[in-house]
Amino acid sequence: MSTPATKASRRANAGPRAAARNRAALLAAAREIFAEHGSHAPLNAVARRAGVGQGSLYRHFPDRMALVLALFEEQVSTVERIARDPGVPLADLLGVVTRHAIESVVSIDVATASPEQRPDPRLVDLRDRTADVLGSRLERALAEGDVRPGTTVDDVLLGVEMVAATLTRRPAADRERCALRAWQLLGMTVHLPDR
Structure with missing residues (x-):
């Protein structure tokens, strides 16, 4: 009963x-x-x-890393979904990636704080997927002058890493301004989406 x-x-x-x-x-x-x-x-x-x-x-x-990687996986999937529209330019995709970095700066800190010599293969996979998406728009961005002549996919990824690393040392209220200024200094156009 x-x-x-x-x-x-x-x-x-x-x-x-x-x-x-x-x-x-x-x-x-x-x-x-x-x-x-x-x-x-x-x-x-x-x-x-x-x-x-x-x-x-x-x-x-x-563990903590599995949770952080799941957050990154969501972000990469979002960028891939947006990139299904062939009309979306690199500047918009970089804007989405930058918005994610602004909002998940602590997760970036956790994911990059590993003392291991070899990077986590799960992070490498997410990086490669991001490179594929951003690289699919690079030729158009070069033609339209949204990036400096001679910019490669590796340069764009380095820019993402540099901007994300900079944000980990900024107060939350200053991150958006700092990110946009960093992209400007790197010579790349970025359209940051609204929250």
Whole structure:
């Protein structure tokens, strides 16, 4: 015979059906917690903000790097989705990448703080996917004068890395202005989207 407590327990635990919802909630919470408390914020704060238990957090993301990489994966997927429209120029794609860097500066700090000599292959894959998307617009950007003559895909990626690294040392209120000025100094046109 089911008691009211047993029925409530069954309703509260949605099991595998809740997995996608829990993952999305964890990613949203991680963005907020990292932005508010920095790269060393406790992961249990992410679980609490998401409204899930720590077990759910670790089932989805076994460690801090897995969580950060999932955030980056979302960002790269967004840029790839926008780039499906062949009319979107490099300046717009760089704007989206820059907006992501402004808003996830702590995640950048975590992902680049590894003491390993060899970069994490998951980061390399995300970098390669970003290079493919940005590279698909480079010829047009060169023709339109949005980048300096002779600019390569590696130059564009170096610019992204330089701008992102600079943002990790800036107060939140100054990041947008700093990013746009950095791109200007690098001789690349960037159209930053609204938040």
